[in-house]
Amino acid sequence: MAEVTLRSLVSKRSGNLPALSAIIEATGDKISVTDPSGKVLFGDLSTELAPNSSNMPVLFDEEILGFVSGPMATAKALALLLTQLASRESESRSLASEVLHLYREVHLIEQLSEQLSALLNFSAVSRSALEQAQRMIPANLGCILVTETTGGPLCNAASFDGRFVDAAHGAADVECPISSDSQFVISILQRGTAEIINNCGSDPRATDSERHFAALICAPLRSGQRTVGIIALASTVAGASYSAANLKLLNTIALQSAAAISNALLCAEMVTTAQAQAAFAAELHAASTVQQLLLQSASASIPGFQVDSVYLPASEVGGDFYFVASAPDGSLTAIVGDVSGKGITAAMRVAMILGVLRRETAYDPGNILSELNNALIAQGQLGFTTACCIRISLSGDFVLANAGHIPPYISGREIDTAPALPLGLVADQTYELVHGRLAIGERLVLLSDGVPEARAQDGELYGFERLSRLTMMSAQEIAEAAQAFGQEDDITVLTLALDAA
Amino acid sequence: MKPMKILIVDDEPHLRMLIQQTLEDLEDEGVELLTASNGEEALQTIHDEEPNLVFLDVMMPKKNGFDVCNAVKNELGLSHIHIILLTAKGQEFDRQRGQEVGADLYMTKPFDPDALIAKARSVLGLSAPGL
Numbered sequence: 001m002a003e004v005t006l007r008s009l010v011s012k013r014s015g016n017l018p019a020l021s022a023i024i025e026a027t028g029d030k031i032s033v034t035d036p037s038g039k040v041l042f043g044d045l046s047t048e049l050a051p052n053s054s055n056m057p058v059l060f061d062e063e064i065l066g067f068v069s070g071p072m073a074t075a076k077a078l079a080l081l082l083t084q085l086a087s088r089e090s091e092s093r094s095l096a097s098e099v100l101h102l103y104r105e106v107h108l109i110e111q112l113s114e115q116l117s118a119l120l121n122f123s124a125v126s127r128s129a130l131e132q133a134q135r136m137i138p139a140n141l142g143c144i145l146v147t148e149t150t151g152g153p154l155c156n157a158a159s160f161d162g163r164f165v166d167a168a169h170g171a172a173d174v175e176c177p178i179s180s181d182s183q184f185v186i187s188i189l190q191r192g193t194a195e196i197i198n199n200c201g202s203d204p205r206a207t208d209s210e211r212h213f214a215a216l217i218c219a220p221l222r223s224g225q226r227t228v229g230i231i232a233l234a235s236t237v238a239g240a241s242y243s244a245a246n247l248k249l250l251n252t253i254a255l256q257s258a259a260a261i262s263n264a265l266l267c268a269e270m271v272t273t274a275q276a277q278a279a280f281a282a283e284l285h286a287a288s289t290v291q292q293l294l295l296q297s298a299s300a301s302i303p304g305f306q307v308d309s310v311y312l313p314a315s316e317v318g319g320d321f322y323f324v325a326s327a328p329d330g331s332l333t334a335i336v337g338d339v340s341g342k343g344i345t346a347a348m349r350v351a352m353i354l355g356v357l358r359r360e361t362a363y364d365p366g367n368i369l370s371e372l373n374n375a376l377i378a379q380g381q382l383g384f385t386t387a388c389c390i391r392i393s394l395s396g397d398f399v400l401a402n403a404g405h406i407p408p409y410i411s412g413r414e415i416d417t418a419p420a421l422p423l424g425l426v427a428d429q430t431y432e433l434v435h436g437r438l439a440i441g442e443r444l445v446l447l448s449d450g451v452p453e454a455r456a457q458d459g460e461l462y463g464f465e466r467l468s469r470l471t472m473m474s475a476q477e478i479a480e481a482a483q484a485f486g487q488e489d490d491i492t493v494l495t496l497a498l499d500a501a
Numbered sequence: 502m503k504p505m506k507i508l509i510v511d512d513e514p515h516l517r518m519l520i521q522q523t524l525e526d527l528e529d530e531g532v533e534l535l536t537a538s539n540g541e542e543a544l545q546t547i548h549d550e551e552p553n554l555v556f557l558d559v560m561m562p563k564k565n566g567f568d569v570c571n572a573v574k575n576e577l578g579l580s581h582i583h584i585i586l587l588t589a590k591g592q593e594f595d596r597q598r599g600q601e602v603g604a605d606l607y608m609t610k611p612f613d614p615d616a617l618i619a620k621a622r623s624v625l626g627l628s629a630p631g632l
């Protein structure tokens with residue numbers, strides 16, 4: 001701020017000029033006002049001092065602002081008036097200076113708010129806040145220390161000590177100018193109130209590493225109920241000190257920054273979670289593709305038979321399976337099953353079962369189920385698996401075995417099967433065989449429990465009564481009807497019929 | 502050389518003083534600061550003094566800032582005078598009107614002292630202090 005001068009007091013825009021002119025005119029004296037160098041600012045422009053004239057100094061704040069020359073009494077009175085005007089001017093300038101300082105602060109805080117609201121990057125937010133703090137509060141050292149979890153360690157998010165570093169540019173690897181272990185810093189974090197140490201050399205609150213600071217100021221970064229870290233500034237300039245106004249300002253910056261830092265941390269966490277979810281979804285999709293390929297290859301075309309299959313997993317991957325193969329005598333072997341559990345675990349078990357079935361050399365349904373049961377037991381604790389296996393000759397005679405699965409249907413009629421434990425529970429089980437005959441024009445339907453257990457929005461189950469009517473339809477129609485009713489589980493339908501020719 | 506002049510126009514005496522105080526460092530560089538407290542006085546001063554730059558409040562008695570700006574830029578043939586309109590923060594500034602009357606820029610009050618003096622230096626072609 002420019003100092004008060006006589007030039008400013010008698011300038012056109014000061015507003016003093018008309019009154020001063022009127023006073024001089026009223027006295028009728030030759031009066032001149034000069035600055036300390038003798039330059040005439042106002043009044044009689046002749047520089048020579050008239051006889052009987054005095055040169056009265058205009059004093060303000062122990063300084064000579066200039067002189068009033070003229071008859072002693074008038075010059076003295078005018079000098080006193082100018083001193084008084086200088087005092088008023090100084091007060092008003094001081095007040096204006098404070099207002100302008102506040103204007104600057106308001107704008108810097110506004111700028112900070114705008115900057116922070118546009119940033120979601122933790123490192124950039126910390127840097128921006130610290131840079132703005134440095135602009136507003138004199139300091140040659142500073143840092144923002146952040147804890148990602150309540151009670152967790154403080155990490156250097158941004159700091160300056162001659163040069164600026166932030167989290168994205170190795171802040172964690174440089175020694176923070178204000179230690180995260182400092183008892184003073186920790187006390188600010190714990191108590192959540194800002195503080196100043198103005199004589200670090202002798203103040204007991206300062207730690208040894210802070211003794212060489214002249215002054216230290218620190219404010220908590222509070223976001224809601226949580227303190228996410230601290231912002232600290234220090235000066236090593238001899239005699240430097242921080243004021244209550246500095247403390248208030250740092251608190252304001254801290255408040256603005258804390259919310260932005262908190263949001264940035266939350267955003268980073270969400271990005272990490274989203275990335276992990278995306279990676280998992282990609283893996284699940286890959287698993288789904290593999291499973292579809294495995295099941296497609298499990299349904300070979302067998303001469304003499306019409307085989308249709310539909311597989312609709314309830315999620316990306318399913319726990320149902322089916323497998324169709326031909327025997328050397330031209331007969332067809334088919335199996336439909338359902339493993340307990342869901343998701344990737346169930347899908348892995350399906351892949352393992354399909355592997356066992358591909359290597360299977362037995363053609364008798366009872367033997368196939370027994371060997372599959374033992375293979376599952378040998379794999380360890382894998383839950384259980386229900387399955388129904390059938391072998392049909394080219395003439396339509398069939399034999400089937402059931403391990404706890406939904407019985408098959410022939411043209412809407414359920415085939416009675418003997419009760420048996422599902423696979424994978426007890427070793428060396430045998431399965432009772434059921435014999436029957438499939439006539440030309442009839443359709444044998446094997447399905448999973450996803451069909452009868454389809455559930456409407458009001459909770460009603462599809463049920464077995466509807467199911468018996470449904471099994472007159474094609475595999476596609478059965479699966480779609482159950483899905484439309486309300487799919488809750490994987491849906492698998494396999495239909496077998498003899499070729500009419 | 503003709504001295505450079507800045508005219509500060511605001512009906513609020515405190516605002517005039519704050520702007521003067523912000524700009525008074527320029528006086529040491531030969532810039533003359535002039536003031537006016539209403540639109541009519543502003544027009545008279547602009548006519549008489551032809552300042553290089555005018556900080557002009559929008560909401561003023563007698564003649565508002567838009568009218569003064571329009572007169573200077575479009576009626577008095579003084580379009581070379583740089584005019585910065587000052588508008589109160591929170592008050593909707595009619596940008597279209599500002600453009601129509603030929604204002605060069607608008608700033609909001611409370612103004613940023615650093616931005617205000619930087620703008621004045623830029624318009625007058627003065628380098629920043631210390632450079």
